[in-house]
Amino acid sequence: MGLAKVLFVWVDLHMRSNSLTYLSASVLPSSSANSVHVMKMANAFSNADFNVRLIGLRAKGARVTDGELRKYYNVSDRFSVHRVSQDGVFGYRARYAMEMLLGRWLSRGDILYTRIPKVAAMATITGHRCVLELHQPPRGTDLSAVRRHLTARTGGMIVVITETLRAWVLETLSADRTAVIVAPDGADPVDPSVAPALPASDKPRVGYLGQLYPGKGMELIERLIPRLPDVEFIVVGGMPKDVEFWRSRVAGLSNVRFIGHVPHSETSSWLKTFDLALMPNQNKITVSVDSTDISRWTSPLKAFEYMSARCPIVASDQENIREILTDGETAILCAPDDVESWVEAIRKLLRSDDFRNGIASSAETQFFRNFTWAARAEHLAAYLDP
Numbered sequence: 230m231g232l233a234k235v236l237f238v239w240v241d242l243h244m245r246s247n248s249l250t251y252l253s254a255s256v257l258p259s260s261s262a263n264s265v266h267v268m269k270m271a272n273a274f275s276n277a278d279f280n281v282r283l284i285g286l287r288a289k290g291a292r293v294t295d296g297e298l299r300k301y302y303n304v305s306d307r308f309s310v311h312r313v314s315q316d317g318v319f320g321y322r323a324r325y326a327m328e329m330l331l332g333r334w335l336s337r338g339d340i341l342y343t344r345i346p347k348v349a350a351m352a353t354i355t356g357h358r359c360v361l362e363l364h365q366p367p368r369g370t371d372l373s374a375v376r377r378h379l380t381a382r383t384g385g386m387i388v389v390i391t392e393t394l395r396a397w398v399l400e401t402l403s404a405d406r407t408a409v410i411v412a413p414d415g416a417d418p419v420d421p422s423v424a425p426a427l428p429a430s431d432k433p434r435v436g437y438l439g440q441l442y443p444g445k446g447m448e449l450i451e452r453l454i455p456r457l458p459d460v461e462f463i464v465v466g467g468m469p470k471d472v473e474f475w476r477s478r479v480a481g482l483s484n485v486r487f488i489g490h491v492p493h494s495e496t497s498s499w500l501k502t503f504d505l506a507l508m509p510n511q512n513k514i515t516v517s518v519d520s521t522d523i524s525r526w527t528s529p530l531k532a533f534e535y536m537s538a539r540c541p542i543v544a545s546d547q548e549n550i551r552e553i554l555t556d557g558e559t560a561i562l563c564a565p566d567d568v569e570s571w572v573e574a575i576r577k578l579l580r581s582d583d584f585r586n587g588i589a590s591s592a593e594t595q596f597f598r599n600f601t602w603a604a605r606a607e608h609l610a611a612y613l614d615p
Contacts, residue, residue: 247278247279247280247340247613247614248279248280248282248336248338248339248340249274249279249280249281249282249339249340249341249342249613250281250282250284250334250335250339250340250341250342251267251270251271251274251281251282251283251284251342251343252284252329252334252341252342252343252345252348253267253283253284253285253286253343253344253345254285254286254344254345255267255268255285255286256285256286256287256288256315257285257286257287257293257298257310257312258293258298258301258302258492259288260440260466260468260490262439262440262530263344263364264285264302265302265493265530266414266530267283267285267344268283268298268302268304269302269304269415269416269417269602270602270605270606271283271304271308271310272302272304272305272307272308272602273415273602273603273605273606274308274342274606274609274610275305275307275308276305276307276603276606277603277606277607277610278610279340279610279613281307281308281309282308282309282310282311282334283308283309283310283311284310284311284312284313284325284334285310285311285312285313286312286313286314286315287312287313287314287315287316288315289314289315289316290316295310298310300492300494301492301493301494302492302493302494303417303493303494311334313325313328326347326348326351329348329351329355332355335355335357337356337357339357339358340357340358340359340360340613341357341358341359341360342359342360342362342613343359343360343361343362344361344362344363344364346361346363346367346371346372346374346375346378347370347371347374349361349374349375349377349378349381349385350373350374350375350377350378352378352381352383353377353378353380353381353382353383356382356383357383358383358384359378359381359383359385359386360386360387360388360609360612360613361375361378361385361386361387361388362387362388362389362390363375363387363388363389363390363394363398364389364390364394364523364526364527364528365394365521365523365526365527366394366397366398366401366526368521375387375402376402379402379404379408384408385404385408386408386409386410386612387404387408387409387410388409388410388411388412388609389409389410389411389412390411390412390413390414390526390527390528391411391413391526391527391528391549391552392411392549392552393525393526393548393549393552394526395409395411397526410609410612412605412608412609413528413533413552413553413599413600413605414528414529414530414532414533414600414605415533415600415601415602415604415605416530416533416534416536416537416596416600416601416602417537417601417602418537418596418597418601419497419500419501419537419538419539420497423497423498423501424498424501425498425501425502426495426498426499426501426502427463427502430461432459432460432461432484433459433460433461433504433505433579434460434461434462434463434502434503434504435453435457435460435461435462435463435503435504435505435506435507435575436462436463436464436465436499436500436502436503436504436505436506436507436540437450437462437463437464437465437466437506437507437508437509438465438466438496438499438500438506438531438534438535439465439466439467439529439530439531440466440467440468440471440516441464441466441467441468441471441472441474441475442471442514442515442516443513443514443515444510444511444512444513444514444515444522444524445509445510445511445514446507446508446509446510446511446545447464447475448511449509449511449565449566449568449571450462450464450507450509451475451478451479452568453568453571453572453575454479454482454484454485455482456568456572457484457572457575457576458484459484460484460575460579461484461485461486462484462485462486463485463486463488463499463502463503464485464486464487464488465488465489465491465496465499466488466489466490466491467487467489467490468490469489469490472487472489475487496534497538500534500535500537500538500540501538503538503540504541504579504585505540505541505542505543505575505578505579505585506531506535506540506541506542506543507542507543507544507571508529508531508532508535508542508543508544508545508550508560509543509544509545509565509571510524510527510529510544510545510547510550510565511524511545511565511566512524512547512565512566514527524547525547525548525549526549527549528549528552528553529550532544532550532553532554533553533596533600535592536559536592536593536595536596536600537593537596537600537601539589539590539592539593540589540592541560541578541585541586541588541589541592542554542559542560542561542588542592543560543561543562543563543571543574543575543578544560544561544562544563545562545563545564545565546562546563546564546565547565550562553600554592558588558591559588559591559592559595560588560592561574561577561578561588
């Protein structure tokens with residue numbers, strides 16, 4: 230970076246009126262959806278005229294530079310990033326907490342933004358104005374931390390990703406309605422010049438993008454593959470062990486291709502490869518870190534990524550999904566475990582170019598109106614501005 234650009238970035242950051250420090254527990258980079266979320270929101274907040282500093286974690290032994298990190302997530306250099314190393318004798322969690330308490334990352338006027346309930350509770354000690362974002366109901370000591378956050382004299386604002394989760398917070402924690410803001414997840418618009426990852430095929434391609442944890446939907450896709458032999462299924466994402474597990478489950482079938490994890494900056498080209506996309510969330514979804522069921526609360530990143538790429542969508546008919554998608558208008562919604570309805574929905578979309586294009590166009594319109602990362606940041610900025 231040249232000296233002139235360095236000076237421009239420094240002046241640009243320091244002239245902004247609002248300073249926001251985003252304290253995250255995300256390992257940067259990683260294949261997790263939460264790492265995408267925090268990098269994209271730090272980028273979007275910076276574009277909304279906040280002076281943003283993102284704090285995350287660096288995996289043990291990782292040597293990824295900041296430049297490589299930004300390229301991996303396709304974000305700008307308008308915000309700064311600091312990663313707490315997971316190396317060393319002393320636990321990184323203890324170092325993280327101590328550095329926060331000592332004020333290493335925070336100035337008195339900073340807005341503190343976090344997805345970590347215990348960090349929000351610590352902010353009541355440091356006296357910083359804190360916004361806590363929740364993606365599922367907290368449990369155990371995290372629940373106690375959220376209660377403490379809500380009583381903070383600086384105002385205990387909570388951001389949630391679904392109306393369903395907002396209702397839970399209001400009922401369970403007796404929070405003030407004005408303190409709980411709904412902001413669904415989002416995505417960036419897809420560059421129209423992005424080329425598909427694969428050359429054209431005479432078979433229609435039905436795609437899935439995301440993790441392969443229990444309940445994410447591979448259980449259903451496994452049953453769809455033999456029912457639709459004239460369709461090629463493309464599965465993008467997943468931890469290596471999960472990819473191998475599902476690959477072995479469908480080893481005798483030739484109409485499925487597992488791509489594995491790709492950097493987030495490359496997902497657009499795979500989305501451009503799909504003729505339609507699946508979001509087959511089941512009635513119970515458990516993530517890799519614990520056994521928490523997130524099915525009722527999730528606002529899936531893939532929904533917005535599909536919409537941004539103008540992919541026609543077949544999705545599970547669930548209350549939180551209906552907050553995003555409308556059956557017959559922006560997607561076809563099917564019961565999560567009704568294989569026949571999924572087969573018929575896929576065939577219906579593939580039979581009619583007009584219907585498929587209409588669904589995709591309506592979803593894209595809704596995406597640009599409500600679900601870009603930029604729109605999310607602007608929505609929250611109205612509550613964050615002093």
